Amino acid sequence: MALVFIAEVMLSLRCKLLESRNTCSMVRTASAYLECWKCPNWRAPNGFGAGNPAAISGRFQRELTMNNRSLQQANPTDPGETRGHPNVLPMDATLEIGGEKFSVDRGLFEMLPNHRNNPPDKTTSLPPLSDIARLSLSIGRLLMESGESGRIIHEEIIRVAYALSCDSAEVYCQHAAIIVTLRRGEEFCVQMGKVGEHGVNLRQSEAIKDTLRRVARGDLECSAAQIEFDDVPHTTPSYPIWLVCLCTGLACSAFGRLFGVDWPAFFPVLIGTASGQWIRHALIVRKQNIFIVSGIVSFASAFLAGLGARLLGSSHPETATVAAVLLLVPGVAVLNIQMDAIEGKPNLAAARGLRVIYLLVFMTLGLIAAQRLILPVM
């Protein structure tokens, strides 16, 4: 017992000495770990390595993650506060790396990089919670505007918050706003941010996720990440508008073929849809109301497609008009509604659903108006 006590005191002293130098985040995380090991009632402020994951040697980090669950299962009496913590090992942890066993008394500490040889750590001063909250809101807003489901938004925000040294992060996503609550030790920060018009932009979504990965790896600091996220809408490449119009037309013509539209109606549907997409683009750029835009585009597309189909002698002008307005069906939003409802976010799903219903109603009104003009038999 006496020996154990002496060992604990020595370890504690070593921790305190290293912590006082505080030149390397590795030292901070190592001391956090050892403190956690030492005292069952003490909780690591950021979890092992959460403050700066990039500073931990890759091999050690990997082994730690891999062994964590089995170690905790094997040691059910580990300190209460640390049990279940994703990044903290129990007090009597041993690691087997390359066939060799390490424990805290034997070699585990020495595996950590020598802080004297490391360059000064830039993240010693952690970013303010308000900055992390702002970054989280930017991420959530951009992802939601790019057409991601609620689960992805939650996961990515929480992932970044942990990577930037938060103890916990809670996210509440609504259709028009996101609320983020972050905690670090005794500090906490709650912020709300508005969300713009929901759309679908998969390249933007991918660019956001790439930047998120770099933040999570520790390659990008909070302030630099904020600048990158602010630039994402301006730097994300997009297809030329003529190509988008042409391909949308082609897609709706293909839809027409799937519904049984004959070949004479194929090109009218293509032209009607392409024109409708161009009108939609022009109106959205001018920030017109999305529902009004839906009605106008529906009318224009259906009118052109139906008229063309009739002039070319198609036997399915009515189906051609329906096919021409399918560019307005918010397919991704509809699938996100399903995802959100299934994955436990009914509020977001309901708000999205209401918007989809209104879009469909306006689309149908435009379609009916066009059909009455060009299909007098109706």
Added chain:
Amino acid sequence: MNNFWIHFFHQAFFGGIAAAGFGILFNCPPRMILQCFGSGAAALAVRTAGQAAGLDLPEASFFAALVVATAERLLHKFQSSHGSILSLVGCIPMVPGSIAAKGLMNLFALLRAHPSEEIFAATNAMKNLLEVTFTLAAIGTALAIPRLIYPRKMLHLS
């Protein structure tokens, strides 16, 4: 038999075209447009085969979406962000937009229907809207199943 295969390849081809076209509308990365085509073609192929085997539209759509979503999970890297794009775009051609539009048109037709036509219009509208609801529910559930079984890892350390 010949007619079935012609119909099968026709549906798969135009399903692929629709998925690729919507991939460009959704600003999908250029390197993935061909994969979008494949995803849409696979979805429509499975749905057509299912319908030919006697399944209803919602049932056939469920299996088609499940096949695409499972293939996406198996063929792509676990943490890849591309996977969800592919299954999403691949399932877009199966979203029954035209049936939804017809259902709403039938509802509007109900307003100006003669008394003798009211039941017909109401039945048609109800049938269309129910079909849309069940098909969308089937696609959404099928897309969610692989994600729920193999969820993304929550990374704290890496």
